[in-house]
Amino acid sequence: MTLSPTTAPLPLDPERDVLIVVDVQPDFMPGGALPVSDGDAVLHPVNALLHRFGHAVATQDWHPADHLSFASQHPGNLPFGIVQLDYGDQIVWPDHCVQGTAGAALHPLLHSDRLRAVFRKGVRRAVDSYSGFVENDRRTPTGLEGYLRGTGARRVFVCGLATDFCVSATAIGAAERGFETWLVGDASRAIAAPEPAGGTSLDRAMAAMAAAGVGTTTSAALLG
Template sequence: MRLTETDVLLVIDVQNDFLPGGALAVPDGDAVIAPINRLAARAPHVILTQDWHPPGHASFHGSHPGRAPFDTASLPYGEQVLWPEHCVQGTRGAELAAELRAERAELVIRKGCHPGIDSYSAFLEADRRTRTGLAGYLAERGLTRLFLAGLATDFCVLWTALDARRAGFAVTVVEDAVRGIDLDGSLSRAWAEMERAGVGRVASSALV
């Protein structure tokens, strides 16, 4: 599959807290870095996202007395998985992985910044109303096809892929450049849901 000038490599949340040893580590999460770096060196455009929570964010289990990590809570916008505290603004855990070759990134979208709203998608936060501005940025620049990589397949990659399709973009997930959390079968469900939405899959080696 040949990359063209209207293609974007969208790298999702490759941050210390999602890597081995981090507060919310994705199994084998550091394995995405090498294929992402290879693609970032030749992709026409590169955009990054970064989870960027204020202290005491509503998605943290510690903000809900008596709740444990991975419990759920009802927030004004619906059911919310409660996560360990992670990617707090200005902390080492929120930093992009040191090994990630981020210098060609043209834009960094920070999400989850609102204290009461979580955000998985690079396009819309979890209330499904608060926009990040990414769709408008892509449209204004005439960028039409997204190649998704990063963490985690069954949460932020999934939600980003589905929202990108709803916004009219062509979307392909680079399958060796993503890893999932897999809570109670969430990974297989995510792949199936993306397939139904018309999201493609490709190996990084097939992109030239």
């Protein structure tokens, strides 16, 4: 599926528009434990956006070393397979974003001094978390929703890694909670893995975001 972003300028409200930067961490970039192709290309547009928005937050994968989303915890299972956890199907991944490691840090070239808050996710051994709003058990909140409501946020703009997993889950979560939500397409990158039924994980994610009412824009439209 081709991204079809709205390129018309979108004037920003510094009081009620929030940028959500998803998982811009070394482990998701070339050379990392779970690299997204061209993932480091998000740094330039994300940093530009951080200096345009008056209000920005980030999410950060932050797993214990024995996290159950790791294939290493399931003998006989290879990365990218499916296992059953208490809350249902779970993709198992290479070990990544282990708490306290360099790969789990916010990327050193990210202008993180512009962030007002960072929400860590996947911190419990038995539950993974793609969305910045709720963990994969679909019950445990991260605190992001309460934070946004406390600030009076109206619109959110989501970017980062990876479009077809944590970025799309966060964008859909925002839309489901009543926020006007936009994906910043050029400030995000996808895994785009083949799907068993055809197409890719990016196709699936884009369709799901469109169905949830998420719009797609570009950094240029926001930077003016």
